[in-house]
Amino acid sequence: xxxxxxxxxxxxxxxxxxxxxxxxxxxxxxxxxxxxxxxxxxxxxxxxxxxxxxxxxxxxxxxxxxxxxxxxxxxxxxxxxxxxxxxxxxxxxxxxxxxxxxxxxxxxxxxxxxxxxxxxxxxxxxxxxxxxxxxxxxxxxxxxxxxxxxxxxxxxxxxxxxxxxxxxxxxxxxx
Numbered sequence: 001x002x003x004x005x006x007x008x009x010x011x012x013x014x015x016x017x018x019x020x021x022x023x024x025x026x027x028x029x030x031x032x033x034x035x036x037x038x039x040x041x042x043x044x045x046x047x048x049x050x051x052x053x054x055x056x057x058x059x060x061x062x063x064x065x066x067x068x069x070x071x072x073x074x075x076x077x078x079x080x081x082x083x084x085x086x087x088x089x090x091x092x093x094x095x096x097x098x099x100x101x102x103x104x105x106x107x108x109x110x111x112x113x114x115x116x117x118x119x120x121x122x123x124x125x126x127x128x129x130x131x132x133x134x135x136x137x138x139x140x141x142x143x144x145x146x147x148x149x150x151x152x153x154x155x156x157x158x159x160x161x162x163x164x165x166x167x168x169x170x171x172x173x174x175x
Contacts, residue, residue, distance in 0.1 A: 039077050041142020042108060046073030055154045056122035059130075063122055063154055067138065068115040071108040078106045080141035082116050084167045086157060087135040087149075098166045106170045114170045121164035123156035130156035131163060 048070040056063030067082075080103045084095040095118060097103075106114055123130025133152040139145075158164040 039107075040074075042069075042071065042076035042078050042140050043073065043143050044140050044146040044148055046071060046076070047140075048072055049148055051150055053154060056120070059122050059124040059127075059155075060158070061122050063120055065118040065120075065136070065150070065154060066115055067118070067150075068113060069108075070113045071110055073110065075107060075109045078108065078114065078141060078170050079103070081169055082141070082167055083139040083144060084118055084165075085137045086131060086133045086152070086163065086165060087137060088132050089134065091131065093131060093163045093165075095163070095165045095167045098168050101169050104169055106172065114172060116170050117168040119166050119168070120154070121158040121160075122154070123158035123160075123164075125156055127156070129158060129160050131159050132156050 050068045050070075052066045052068070054064040054066075081097045081101070086093045086095060098119070108114060118136065133154075133156065136150045136152050137147045138150070139147050
């Protein structure tokens with residue numbers, strides 16, 4: 001008689017355990033991000049990327065390239081500045097943060113957007129004082145292994161007194 005209550009208890013326990021299991025292998029956002037802490041660094045793979053520009057029309061003019069990111073994953077946090085490199089045929093140059101800019105912490109919920117801006121001075125084509133940039137690459141703080149490359153169609157970048165380019169901090173978008 002004692003085996004009946006133990007068998008019943010074991011059957012109930014197995015039923016409870018199996019109720020929490022699922023064959024769903026679709027990897028929906030809730031399942032994929034269930035264990036991700038809310039203050040986790042934003043991952044570039046979870047971001048939609050849009051690029052807008054205010055190209056500098058002539059040598060010596062200042063231009064801007066604005067990168068807008070939309071979080072498609074779970075809530076995440078950006079702490080610091082984006083890492084930006086300008087890539088030429090024979091040289092890669094890291095872009096420094098805007099002078100006087102302060103890093104901030106920004107939390108993005110799913111669907112949240114932010115942007116940063118690369119500001120540069122256009123160089124003279126073919127000049128030794130210009131960097132013939134073909135691509136720009138950026139990473140997010142906390143996700144420095146994953147880079148996003150942008151085709152650079154904004155002309156050469158002046159190298160007078162060092163590369164004349166800077167990157168802003170992350171700015172909130174929307175209201």
